[in-house]
Amino acid sequence: MEAKAAVSALAALAQDSRLAVFRVLVQAGPAGLAAGKIGELAGIPPSSLSFHLKELAHAGMVDSRQAGRFVIYTANFSTMNALLGFLTENCCGGNPCSPVCAPACETEPATKGRS
Amino acid sequence: MEAKAAVSALAALAQDSRLAVFRVLVQAGPAGLAAGKIGELAGIPPSSLSFHLKELAHAGMVDSRQAGRFVIYTANFSTMNALLGFLTENCCGGNPCSPVCAPACETEPATKGRS
DNA sequence: TCTATATTTCCATATTATTTGAAATATGGA
DNA sequence: TCCATATTTCAAATAATATGGAAATATAGA
Numbered sequence: 001m002e003a004k005a006a007v008s009a010l011a012a013l014a015q016d017s018r019l020a021v022f023r024v025l026v027q028a029g030p031a032g033l034a035a036g037k038i039g040e041l042a043g044i045p046p047s048s049l050s051f052h053l054k055e056l057a058h059a060g061m062v063d064s065r066q067a068g069r070f071v072i073y074t075a076n077f078s079t080m081n082a083l084l085g086f087l088t089e090n091c092c093g094g095n096p097c098s099p100v101c102a103p104a105c106e107t108e109p110a111t112k113g114r115s
Numbered sequence: 116m117e118a119k120a121a122v123s124a125l126a127a128l129a130q131d132s133r134l135a136v137f138r139v140l141v142q143a144g145p146a147g148l149a150a151g152k153i154g155e156l157a158g159i160p161p162s163s164l165s166f167h168l169k170e171l172a173h174a175g176m177v178d179s180r181q182a183g184r185f186v187i188y189t190a191n192f193s194t195m196n197a198l199l200g201f202l203t204e205n206c207c208g209g210n211p212c213s214p215v216c217a218p219a220c221e222t223e224p225a226t227k228g229r230s
Numbered sequence: 231t232c233t234a235t236a237t238t239t240c241c242a243t244a245t246t247a248t249t250t251g252a253a254a255t256a257t258g259g260a
Numbered sequence: 261t262c263c264a265t266a267t268t269t270c271a272a273a274t275a276a277t278a279t280g281g282a283a284a285t286a287t288a289g290a
Contacts (some may be wrong), residue, residue, distance in 0.1 A: 231290100232289105232290085233288100233289090233290085234287105234288090234289090234290105235286100235287085235288085235289105236285100236286080236287080236288105237284105237285080237286080237287100238283105238284080238285070238286095239282105239283085239284070239285085240281105240282085240283080240284085241280105241281095241282090241283105242279100242280105242281105243278100243279085243280105244277100244278085244279080245276105245277080245278075245279095246275100246276085246277070246278090247274100247275080247276070247277085248273105248274080248275075248276090249272100249273090249274085249275100250271105250272105250273105251270105251271100252269105252270085252271095253268105253269085253270080253271105254267105254268080254269070254270085255266100255267080255268070255269085256265100256266080256267080256268095257264105257265085257266080257267100258263105258264095258265090258266105259262105259263090259264090259265105260261100260262085260263085260264105
C-alpha cells in the first residue's frame with residue numbers, strides 16, 4: 001500500500017458516521033449488510049449514509065453488490081489488513097522491538113488485551 | 116479505546132504530512148527525533164510542522180520531551196496499538212474468522228505478507 | 231548579557247468536508 | 261404497466277482544516 005492510499009483509507013475512517021458504518025460491517029463479516037440496515041443500526045439518514053458509503057467505497061474500505069432491491073455492503077478486509085500493515089511497516093527501523101506489533105492472524109476473538 | 120478517541124487518532128493520521136511524520140517516528144522507535152529533523156526528513160516547513168505535530172500530540176499519537184534546545188517527538192505506541200485493536204474489535208461477530216486479524220506481537224520485522 | 235539556533239504562535243487565505251431534504255433512479259412484485 | 265420500497269443524486273448552507281511567512285519565545289553557550 002502506498003501513502004496516498006493509506007491517507008484515503010484513514011480519512012474514510014476518520015469520521016464518526018463512517019467509522020460506525022465500518023465497524024458495523026466488520027462485525028457483520030463477509031455476509032455484509034444492506035444499506036438500509038446499516039443506516040438503521042448506525043442511526044444515519046439515507047442521503048447522508050449514501051454519501052458516506054460512497055466515501056468508504058472510493059477509499060476501498062467497503063465493497064458492494066446488488067441483491068434484488070438491496071445493495072449489500074461488506075467491509076473490505078484486504079484493504080484493512082494492508083492499512084494495518086502500512087502503519088506498522090518498518091517499525092523501529094525493522095529491528096525486533098516490543099512497542100509496535102505486526103498484525104497477525106488469530107482464531108480467537110479480538111477483544112483480549114495486547115502488549 | 117472509544118469511538119471519539121479513534122476518530123481523533125484516525126483524523127490525525129489521515130493527512131499527507133502527518134502520516135509522513137508519524138511513519139518517520141514509528142521507524143525511529145522509542146528514541147524519537149527532534150522536530151527539526153522530522154521536518155527535514157518529511158520536507159515540511161517549520162510552522163506547518165509545528166501545526167501538524169500539535170494535531171498528532173492532541174490525538175495522543177505522539178509524545179514530546181524537551182532535550183536542551185530540542186524537542187524530541189516519539190510515536191505513542193500504546194495509542195497506536197489501541198487503535199489497531201479498536202478497528203478489528205469484535206470482527207465477524209467475535210467468531211473465529213480469517214478476514215481480519217487481531218494485532219499480536221512478533222519479534223520479526225513487520226514487512227511480511229499476512230492473511 | 232548577547233548571539234545563534236530551535237521551535238512555536240499568530241494571521242489571513244484557500245481549500246475541503248459534512249449535512250439533509252427533496253427529487254431522481256432502480257428493482258421486484260401485483 | 262403501476263405501485264411500493266430501496267438507494268442514490270443534487271444543491272446549498274455551514275463548518276472545519278491546511279498552508280506558510282513573519283514575529284515571538286525559549287534555550288545553550290560564549
